[in-house]
Amino acid sequence: GENVGLHLPTLSVQEGDNSIINCAYSNSASDYFIWYKQESGKGPQFIIDIRSNMDKRQGQRVTVLLNKTVKHLSLQIAATQPGDSAVYFCAENKGSQGNLIFGKGTKLSVKP
Amino acid sequence: ETGVTQSPTHLIKTRGQQVTLRCSSQSGHNTVSWYQQALGQGPQFIFQYYREEENGRGNFPPRFSGLQFPNYSSELNVNALELDDSALYLCASSLDRGSWDEQFFGPGTRLTVL
Numbered sequence: 001g002e003n004v005g006l007h008l009p010t011l012s013v014q015e016g017d018n019s020i021i022n023c024a025y026s027n028s029a030s031d032y033f034i035w036y037k038q039e040s041g042k043g044p045q046f047i048i049d050i051r052s053n054m055d056k057r058q059g060q061r062v063t064v065l066l067n068k069t070v071k072h073l074s075l076q077i078a079a080t081q082p083g084d085s086a087v088y089f090c091a092e093n094k095g096s097q098g099n100l101i102f103g104k105g106t107k108l109s110v111k112p
Numbered sequence: 113e114t115g116v117t118q119s120p121t122h123l124i125k126t127r128g129q130q131v132t133l134r135c136s137s138q139s140g141h142n143t144v145s146w147y148q149q150a151l152g153q154g155p156q157f158i159f160q161y162y163r164e165e166e167n168g169r170g171n172f173p174p175r176f177s178g179l180q181f182p183n184y185s186s187e188l189n190v191n192a193l194e195l196d197d198s199a200l201y202l203c204a205s206s207l208d209r210g211s212w213d214e215q216f217f218g219p220g221t222r223l224t225v226l
Contacts, residue, residue: 008152032212034212034213041219042217042219042220043114043116043202043204043216043217043218043219043220044155044202044217045114045217046212046213046215046216049212049213089155091154093210093212099145099157099168099170100145100155100157101157102147102154102155102156103154104153104154105152105153105154
């Protein structure tokens with residue numbers, strides 16, 4: 001499959017621990033943010049999104065935090081599982097324009 | 113699986129050649145976006161098509177062109193291939209423009225330019 005994780009920052013966690021993946025976004029005018037998960041050989045998969053009028057949003061085992069002051073986004077994964085091993089990207093959008101801007105990505109490795 | 117399919121899975125071309133990549137969108141989706149993902153990088157937006165019209169373009173030269181057909185499938189054409197065009201090309205279909213939470217990516221086409 002595709003080695004999308006080559007040369008990316010890596011986060012290694014023990015199974016069952018919580019993971020925190022960070023992202024600095026580029027445009028202070030961006031008003032919508034998404035976290036994607038990309039497994040080897042697959043396209044990115046939507047995990048969770050957040051709009052700029054919120055600072056926190058929770059999903060199933062995942063939480064996204066948004067700090068607009070410092071243009072920072074984080075993804076928290078609770079009770080990390082081996083199946084969570086993948087590359088995680090944040091993406092931003094402004095005003096529902098046609099494009100998403102993706103960050104550089106972080107490779108998450110979960111040790112059993 | 114997302115229901116978005118891309119063909120071919122892999123292909124190898126030489127500099128100067130032309131290539132056409134294909135994408136079948138998920139049933140009911142009228143919007144297709146194309147992205148280029150270099151090894152170890154995040155996807156970069158190439159362009160988006162909505163109901164057969166281009167609806168936004170990223171910072172790519174005119175030799176990158178596209179089409180969307182009445183059934184909402186799409187093609188990405190790249191002329192005069194360069195070595196730096198080697199990448200994974202992803203298409204994503206969505207229910208509508210801006211429906212990011214309902215945008216589904218295909219598995220990609222790996223293009224190698226020699």
